[in-house]
Every structure is written in structure tokens, then in C-alpha cells.
Amino acid sequence: MTDPRDVVMRLDRITKRFGALTAIDAISLTLRRGDVVALLGENGAGKTTLMNILFGHYVADDGRVEVFGQPLPPGNPRAALAAGVGMVHQHFTLADNLTVLDNIRLGTESLFARGTSHAAARARVERLSRDFGLAVHPDARVGSLTVGERQRVEILKALYRDARILILDEPTAVLTPQEAEALFATLRRAIAQGLSILFISHKLHEVMAIADRCVVLRHGKVVGEVATAETSGAELAAMMVGGEIALPEARPATAGAVLMRLDGVTTPDKGAAPGLKRVTLDLRAGEIVGLAGVSGNGQAALADLISGLIVPASGQITLGAPPARWSPREAIRQGIARIPEDRHKTGTIADFTLTENAVLEGYWQPGFSKAGLMDWRAAEGFAEGIIAAYDVRCPGPGARIRLLSGGNMQKLILGRVLEPGPKIILANQPVRGLDVGAIAYVQSRLIAARDGGAAVLLISEDLDEIMGLADVIHVMSEGRLSPGFPRGSKTAAELGLWMAGQGFDHAA
């Protein structure tokens, strides 16, 4: 074995329970100097809970954490920082209205110091960003930065405090392939300087690329620890889910008639989010159109447009029948199924029952209301039908939807929009935050709908998902839409260049 002094962090039988649920169960793990350990597991396997314990956001019910041989006091982020643990959260912990420098400096000086040495802090940030390849302007307002830049600020925050251990929670989830490469380059520099890294992910190829060792979690338990050199992606995947789950594979489809056409559509920008810039797009029967791109590049505007929430400033929407004034209700009337990006915020009303949520879009239609009065019996029947057909695990149609897991909530939404037999399906990040089983289910339903003759627009930040499902791929960047690329005609790296905005100038 290596020198025990090389051990920088040791977790010893950490356990955390939330009520009756044991989120993590006696997890032990050792991290050495210069080590890159990947923590691999599905959503709900306990990865993020474990990280939050390490960093002091939660207090473990049992077990201990040692950093550089010293026990880490529980529930104390300050102590974790002082011990040299730096964390890059999945949801960035940055204040948008403050500058990069202010965000980095926050909490690093004594609160009651008079004035501060701005210049010294600045010089240090600039030196760190040079040394680690983290280009970002210290005086920029964080709110004006791209997601990739914000992540650099998060890493700089940790480095500024002399972190010796970096914990990264799903760091590539929001990056283009090129940005992810740049991140890996930064991490390699950090390793070369003797830092240790704990890398949380569910993306197997990244884990294989950067980690020395993988610790696989399932249902809160360590189910395996392997050196990446001695394993394969398939083996890790099987460990993660506890058996083989085949993701549905879409057979090539034969596209039919155009069901919806956007013709040179432009919409106004909405704050920092760009609107559409002269977008032309055809959605055909029996075809899945995949929309790739880094989030915040106009996908929201396109989704809002198709949902009926906004109207084009110029350009035209053509459907089979010419629509009346374009509105959400008109979109529903035209047979557009809308699976919204954020199922908590726009997809459901948390304190409404499953029945109420099931008829949110259609309560005004003849089946559910009579003479201006709700027909609750019909509504409940509809909800029960969805619960049975879509395998929604729940206490019953009268339960508040808040109690459901993300996957089951998504199944209810899926049932709500697919049951009426839509012509066009807008699926905006339909599998975000779901576990592999639920992902497979949702994707197979979308494929089935396509095979049934619906036009599907799949918006996703996950390039693998797009490349796996879509018959035609478009890329969005700053509100512009690339030409459609047929399945298999572009590699991930080529699509990544389009995502970064290259290629548009030649095309235009």
C-alpha cells in the first residue's frame, strides 16, 4: 500500500437518514494526494447527500469524516473550507448581482476588517486564473456570465481559499463538450499541483476519461470500487443500476407530411435569454427532431413559442389549419402536447391532487366540464386511467402531486399530454433528473408516439440523448438555428462546435 500520510480524506461509515428513508448507508471511502476518485450513481443513489455531508450542509447521523488526519466537525461549512475542502456545487452558489471578485472574496476576510485590499485580492484571482486556465474577468457581474464561466468562478472560489481537495458535483451537466474538455484540462493542472479530486457524475465516458478509481453507489450503499483502468463503461453501468437496463433504441423512421412549420420566426429577447433569430423549422409526422444546445441559447423562446406562450414578432407559424390568435389554448386545440422543462414550476401545481393536475390543460373541454361546472367524476376517471396506463406510483388520484418522485410526476404529465393523441409533441428536457428506469420509460413512450405518426420536438442539453433519439438534429446558439443534420451525419465534437456558435456565419 502507499504511504498512509498520503491519505487526504477518509470517510468512515457515514450514514444519513431522512425520516424512514436511509439516504446513505455506512459509506466508507479514501482519497489520496493527487487522486481522482469518481463517485458514480443514479439520481437518488445518495451522491449529492454525501457531498452535502462532507461540506457541512447536512449533519450525518452516524460515521465520521477525517481530513488530513483530523476529524471534521459536522454541519460546519466553515470548518470544511478551513480544512482545505472546496466544493463546486451542481447548482452554483453565486450571487448574480455581485462581481466575480466579490463572489470569490465573500467570507474570506474577517467581517470586521476595515476596508479591504482590493488590489491584492484581484492580483491573486488573476494569477490563479492564469495558472489553472480559468479565464474570467474579475470585475464582470456574475449574472452576465455564461454557465461555463460561472463554473470557473466556482472553481476559483475554492482555489482562492487554498483548497487541497476539490469536490465537483455533476460539473459537466451544463457544459458543451468543448467546455467540458477545458474543465478537464483545468482539473489535470490541479492534480499536477497535488490537489485531490472527488468527481460526482453519472456520465460514464467522463468518469472513464478522468478518474483513477470509481466508487459506485446504489440506493445509498457502495456496491463496488474499481480502478478505471480495469473496468469498462458497460460494467460500471450494470453496477449503477444493478443489472442491465437497455435504453430504447429508436429505429430509423420514415418522415411524413410537415405538421408544423416555423418560417423566419423572430421573437424578442427576454432579459439575458435570447429570443429566436429568423428561425425556420419543419416538424414532420413520424419524426423526432432533436434540438441540441447549451441552455439559455433560445431553447426557452422556441419552447414558449410552440407552447403558445409568446407570439412571433415577425415570421410565421403554419399548422395544418391556420391557427386563430396564437395562444396556449390554441396550441392545445391544435393538438400540441407540451412536456415543460420544469415539471415543478410549470408542469404541475404541487399542492393540487393528481386528478386536478391531470386536467389542468383540458378542464375546459367538453369531457371534463358541463355547463360551466366541473365533472370531477370524469376527471378522476381520466387520472385513474393515466395512473394505470403509465404506471404512476402514487397513493391514489386524490393525493397531492407534491408527494410524488420526479419520475412519477413526469409519467403523469406524459399521460396528460399523450392520452388525447396529440399531433405534435414538444418534449423539453423530458428526462432531466430522472433515474435510468424512468428515462427508458419516457423515451420509449416518445418513440412510440413518433411511430404512431406524431411529430416530436425533443429539446435537451444532453447531447448523448439527442444523438440517441433524434432523426434530425438542429443546434441552437444565441437564438439562431442550425440546418438540420440527419441522424449519424455529425459527431459529438462537430455538434459541439455548432453549440459554441461556430458554423452559423458560414451558413448564413
Added chain:
Amino acid sequence: MSDLFDILLSVSFWAAAIRIASPLIFATMGELICERAGVLNLGIEGIMVIGAFAGWMAVYLGAPLWLGVTAAMAAGMLFGLLHATLTVPFGLSQHVVGLGVTMLATSTSYFAYRLALPEVTSPPKIAPFAPMDLPILSDIPFLGPVLFQQTALTWAALICAGLVGFVLFRTPLGLAVRAAGENPAAVEAQGLSVTGLRMGAVIVGSGLMAVGGSFLTLSAFSSFFFEMVNGRGWICIALVVFGAWRPGKAVLGALLFAAFDALQIRLQQTPLGAHLPYQVFLMAPYLLSILALILMSRRAEVPAALMVPYRKGER
């Protein structure tokens, strides 16, 4: 028209504007600190009442004037502690708690006043802060009477605004307070206590509100009477918005409002006052404030986490 010019050129108008603005400046700074940390403090109206009462009562019982100001501050901080405890660690609705604190502080003041002075019919007087008389400065024509014959408490208000601006934007503490109002998770992730920062801000801010209230009894008038705060707290809430959460702009807003108020009193005595009911004049500062608020605050950057309770570990 010439009446208006006469008023605008008079020393007494400008001196009055600054005097009327003083309590507003204290209380607006107090509210601004709370809101910068992410807590809307609707207890402000009541805290100003308790400040006016506590300051006056202390001096009435024989304390020196500055001790009266300190007593007001302490009373305000006590109610600030109540507000902070309910809204920060318990995370209760800031609206409901704030209105509750206002009602509690107001009625506590009235109750204590009646308890202490059951028999009085006309409010007893104290000797308030006297206008300063500085050598040379006070004798400068125009500027002297406007600026240098104010009471010490008016100067304290202006210094307080400068200090609040300095602390918020030039010190690590101010950065931490502002960050707590923008994204508490960021504060937590940097190892600072969101609860501590927010509670501290609310308590200190409430202390300043109470000092603003005490200006009314210890400097502007010389006695305490019911309804004397008369909505000034609510005006300060609007002034914070008007000032876009910046101390300098908020002071300007307070001066502007006070100038409108000083103007309307004087306009009532012009020939115009004979034609219009006096209520129209009383209304004018509020109408103009609403107008200014609409014009000024459209692009203001609200602290992103204002009114969002923070619970550790919750996403």
C-alpha cells in the same frame, strides 16, 4: 407663481426640508439594511413609534438627550430581535410578522404611555435638542441657517447614511450582508452564517428605525402624542425602492419627499390656499412620491433573495 419662487428661495423652506427629511433618513437606512440582507421589515412603522416613545420617556424621566436616543435604539433593537427571530430562523412570512410587530410595538407604546401618565390630558413637554450654533459656519448667509443651524440629530442622520453606504459597499461585512440578500446559499457555501448576518441586519436596522422615531420627540417636537409617526414608516419602505436600495439615492429621495412636504405647508398659506381645500395640499407629497417612484424604480435591481426565507440544506 411668484409665491412659489418666493418659497423656493426662502431659507426657512430649505431648513424645513432637511429637518423633515432627518427621521426619514434614519428609518430608510434601517429598512435598507434589512432589505439588503433579504428581509422586508414591515415592523418599521411600529418600531418608529416605540422609538419616539422610548426616547421621549427616558428624557422625561430625567435622562440626558443622547441617553434618550440610546434608549430608543435599544427598544427598536428589541423589537428587531423579535422580528428577526420569527422571520429568519423560523422562516415565517415577512409580511405577517412585520405587520404584527408594527401593531405590537404601536400598542405597547400607547399602553405604556397611558400606564405611566394616566391623568394627563395635554402631552407633557421635554427640552429637545437645540439647533447647533457653530462659530462662523452658522453665520454664512443662506447655507448657515439651512445646514448649520440644524440639531445634532440631523447631522447624525446624514453621517449615518454615509456610514451605511461605506459599510455596505466598502467592507467585507457589507459584502456579506448584500450577498445574504442576493443568494444566501452562496453565503453558506463560503462558510458564513446566513442566520447571523440576517438577524444582525434586522436588529441593527430596527435600531436605526427607532432612532428615526425618536427624532420626532427629541428634536422635531418636544412631546409624545398618539399617531405622531403617521405613516412615515411606510414612506420609508417606498423610499428604499425609490433609492434602488442605494443609500445615496435613498437620501435624495428622503430630501425630495421632505421638500414636497415643506412646500405644501407653505403653499397652503398663499392665495392658492384660499381656493383649494387644504387636503389637496396634504395629498401632494404622496402623489408626487408615487409619480417619482414610478419613474425612478422601473429599472431598480431588487435584492434577488428579498423576502425569501433561507432554510439550510433545502433546495
